[in-house]
Amino acid sequence: MSDVASTNTSYLDSLRWQDKKVATSDKKSDALTQSDFFALLTQQLSFQDPSKPADNDQMIAQMTSFTMAEGISNLNSKFEALSASMTSNSALQASALVGKKALLESNTLEMSETGVGKGSIVVEKPVDQLYLNVYDSAGQLVRRIDYGAKTEGAVRFEWDGLNDNKERVPPGQYTLKAEGNMNGQYTSLPTATFKNIDSVNINGSSGIIVNTSLGAVRLTDIAEIAG
Template sequence: MSNDINAASPSTYMDSLRWSEQNKPEEKSDELTQEDFFSLLTQQLSFQDPSKPADNDQMIAQMTNFTMAEGISNLNSKFEQLSASMTSNSALQASTLVGKKALLESDTIEFGSDGLSKGSVIAQSPVEKLTISIYDDTNQLVRQIDLGSKPAGAVRFEWDGKNSDGTTMPEGEYSIKAEGSVNGQFSSLPMATFKNIDSVNINGANGIIINTKAGAVRLTDVAEIA
C-alpha cells in the first residue's frame, strides 16, 4: 500500500512543486473572446423559430458590434504600449540634457570653470544706454558692462568672470541687473541667463522637469539649451 502511495505522490520538495504546478487548476478568464461570440451566435441560430428566422441585418449588426468592441480593446492596449514606450524614450532623451545649460529668466548669473557666463536682456522696445551690472553676495558692484543702444528683442551679452580691475572672481552665483532708457525713461529690464542642468525627471502631465540651482522648471518653459 505504501509503495502505491509513494508512486502517486511527490517524494521530495522539488517533486512536490512540480506536481503542484502540473495539477494546478487552469485559471479562467471572464473576458469574452471571438470564439465565445461565435458559440453564442451558433446557439442563437439553433434555437431560433424556423418560421421567424433572425433578420440578416440584425446578425450583421451583432457581428459588426463585436468586431468594433474587440478592435477598440486592442487599440487601447496598443495606446498603452505606445505611451509606455514614449515615456521611456522621453526619459532617455531627457538624460542627455544633464550637464548642458538652460536659458531661464533670472536675476542671477552663474560663473563656473568654463570661464564664460552668458545671458540675454529682454527688450520689448528699443533701448538706449543699456548697461549690465553684476554684484557679489555682499551686494558690492563687481562689474558693469556697457551695451549701448539696442533694438527690441533678445540682447545677448557675455561676462568673462572678471571684475572692473581685471581680476577673475571666484566661481559662484552673482546678482545681475539690466538697466536702460526706454522711450525716454530709465528703467530695469527683465533678463535670462544660462543655468547648469543638474538633473532631470519625468513628472506625468507636467512632462520633463529640469533641475538647476535656480529651481525646477518645465522643459517647455526653457527658451534655449546650450
C-alpha cells in the same frame, strides 16, 4: 481484534476513490471574447423562429460591431505599450542632458576663474539705451555694459569676468540687473542665465523634470540648452 479491524478498514479506505480538489481561480474576466460572441450568435440562431429568420443585415451589423469593439480594445493595448516605450526612450534621451546648461530666468550668474558669463536680456519694448549692471556679493557695482538701442526681443550678452577697470573679478556668484531707458525713464528688465543640469527624472503628469541649481523645472519651460 480491534487492531486487525482498524488495519482492514484503513486498507479498504485506500482502495476507494478519493475526492480530488481542483484548484480554481477566483479571478474571472468580464471581457466578451470572440468565442463568447459566436456562442451567443449560435444560441440566437437555434432559438429563432423558422418563419421569421434573422435579418442578414442585422447579423452582419452585430458581427461588425463586435469586430470594431475588439479592434479598439486591441488598439488600446498597443497604445499603452507604445506609450511605455516612448516614456523609456524619453528617459534615455533626457539622461544625455546631465552636465549641460539650461537657460532659465534668473538674475544670478556663477563665474569661475577663467569662465565667461552668458545669458539673455528680455527686452519687452524697444529701448533707447540698454544697460547690464553686474554686482558682487557685497552689492557693489563691478561692471556696467552698454548695449545701445535695442528693439523688442531677447538680447544675448557675454560677460568676460572683468570689472570696469579691466581687472579679473574673483570667482563666485554675481547679481545682474538689466535696465532699459525709454524716453528718459529707466525700467528693469528680466534676465536669463545658464544653470548646470544636475539630474533629470520622468514625471507622469509633468513629463521630463530637469533638476538645476534653481530647483526642478519642466523641460518644456527651458528656453535653451547649451553644452
